[in-house]
Amino acid sequence: MTSSPARVLTDDELDLLELALGGAIDRLPYAPAGPLTLTDTENTPLAEVAADGTLTPLKPVARALGPQWDESLRLAARDVAAESVPGTTAMWLAEAPTVEDGSVVTEAAAAGAVLLLVPASRHTEPGTVGAAGLTRAAQGLVEWIRDMLRDVSGEAGAREAEAQAAAEAIEDALRVVVVPYPRGGQAPAPADVAAAYGAERVVVPADLRSSPAGELLERFATARSNTLRAMYPEASAREVERAAAAGHRQGTVVFFTGLSGSGKSTVARALAAELDDDGLGATLLDGDAVRHHLSKGLGFDRESRETNVERIGYVASLVAKHGGIAVAAPIAPFESSRAKVRQLAESAGARFLLVHVSTPLEVCEARDRKGLYAKARAGEIPDFTGISSPYETPANAELVIDTSQVSVKDAVALVRKTLDAA
Ligand SMILES: Nc1ncnc2c1ncn2[C@@H]1O[C@H](COP(=O)(O)OS(=O)(=O)O)[C@@H](OP(=O)(O)O)[C@H]1O
Numbered sequence: 001m002t003s004s005p006a007r008v009l010t011d012d013e014l015d016l017l018e019l020a021l022g023g024a025i026d027r028l029p030y031a032p033a034g035p036l037t038l039t040d041t042e043n044t045p046l047a048e049v050a051a052d053g054t055l056t057p058l059k060p061v062a063r064a065l066g067p068q069w070d071e072s073l074r075l076a077a078r079d080v081a082a083e084s085v086p087g088t089t090a091m092w093l094a095e096a097p098t099v100e101d102g103s104v105v106t107e108a109a110a111a112g113a114v115l116l117l118v119p120a121s122r123h124t125e126p127g128t129v130g131a132a133g134l135t136r137a138a139q140g141l142v143e144w145i146r147d148m149l150r151d152v153s154g155e156a157g158a159r160e161a162e163a164q165a166a167a168e169a170i171e172d173a174l175r176v177v178v179v180p181y182p183r184g185g186q187a188p189a190p191a192d193v194a195a196a197y198g199a200e201r202v203v204v205p206a207d208l209r210s211s212p213a214g215e216l217l218e219r220f221a222t223a224r225s226n227t228l229r230a231m232y233p234e235a236s237a238r239e240v241e242r243a244a245a246a247g248h249r250q251g252t253v254v255f256f257t258g259l260s261g262s263g264k265s266t267v268a269r270a271l272a273a274e275l276d277d278d279g280l281g282a283t284l285l286d287g288d289a290v291r292h293h294l295s296k297g298l299g300f301d302r303e304s305r306e307t308n309v310e311r312i313g314y315v316a317s318l319v320a321k322h323g324g325i326a327v328a329a330p331i332a333p334f335e336s337s338r339a340k341v342r343q344l345a346e347s348a349g350a351r352f353l354l355v356h357v358s359t360p361l362e363v364c365e366a367r368d369r370k371g372l373y374a375k376a377r378a379g380e381i382p383d384f385t386g387i388s389s390p391y392e393t394p395a396n397a398e399l400v401i402d403t404s405q406v407s408v409k410d411a412v413a414l415v416r417k418t419l420d421a422a
């Protein structure tokens, strides 16, 4: 048991801890002095920081799935440095390597040992090649170089044996190492990290690219597949294409709010169906359905409603985080929870569209689809929105629709127009 205060580490902080435990950095920029227990989000104690900043590991940092977690690649800096030979060059592969980069790497490997360092973050920005893709691309680069050298040595004729030996030496000189590397401002300089892994110099191939290659890469999202294949070794091209395809889809949360009977579910359902028909797909989080599943057992007091709405917002943001469209339709009467939901979506990189279905109370009450207003007026349902519980009118809705004035079809068209313009 430890009695020192605990700190739950963020993803970037975990990367820094891994770097420090592996000997790549001397001290943690976020916890230079203790006593402090560092934990992951599951509260597993990972390390102790003493008053003088000394780190004592307690448990290994949890590994996950993916090539970037492969134990034979994600090695401690001190272990790699212990095996490194003088004159080692590090290539910092922060982007998927191109054919041009492959030539730079081949040249360096002809002169001595080369560490292909893959800076692996736990975050991937949509549209960029993440840690898994970079690792596969680095491994693919080694294969690409090997195949290329075999072809060349096969054409060498009389000097075949000599060429073959040279090719093998180059292949042996290459080693892929995955480096935990945060995205944030506390990231150490690549040159310092490379030195800790035993390299004498670091080359960032992306910095050496010729300008035509740089210009082409800037346009890569629209480049035809064959252009990509000409520029990249097979493994890199696959990763760049995969990332570009994912990056094109920004997730969206369409969040309806309004009184019971205002028409939220009707419009939300019609919208989701139309999006499906267009092949866009939409996940519908209808108020009633959510109350039967996600929020079963919750009541209608303020706290329960806030919990309900925030749960919906959380699920919607998960859907949108990976490019999906979430359509939610709870009453969501309180501004504070609507603001939280917006913030959740926006921090997942999604667009957020608040649609206030502003149908007047008299119309909702006249509709009284479920007979609830009558019961609420008779005092049989407490805390009924609009009758005995408040509805805070949103001041920041992207769209306001009064379904006593606008048909379902036109309401859907208005939402889609707003979505297209966003
Ligand atoms: N007290 C009270 N107030 C308001 N609504 C009530 C209440 N009790 C039950 N219902 C039924 O629950 C539906 C609203 O649930 P929501 O999850 O959308 O509400 S909230 O966002 O948590 O405020 C709502 O459904 P809709 O009519 O689809 O809005 C009602 O049918």
Ligand SMILES: Nc1ncnc2c1ncn2[C@@H]1O[C@H](COP(=O)(O)OP(=O)(O)O)[C@@H](O)[C@H]1O
Pocket (backbone or CB within 6 Å): 258, 259, 260, 261, 262, 263, 264, 265, 266, 267, 287, 329, 367, 369, 403, 404, 406, 407, 408, 411
């Ligand atoms: N233009 C309209 N848009 C949406 N609903 C409408 C419209 N005109 C009439 N209605 C009716 O109003 C009721 C709205 O109920 P519902 O969509 O369940 O509202 P909510 O989900 O806000 O409680 C439905 O019976 C629907 O048929």
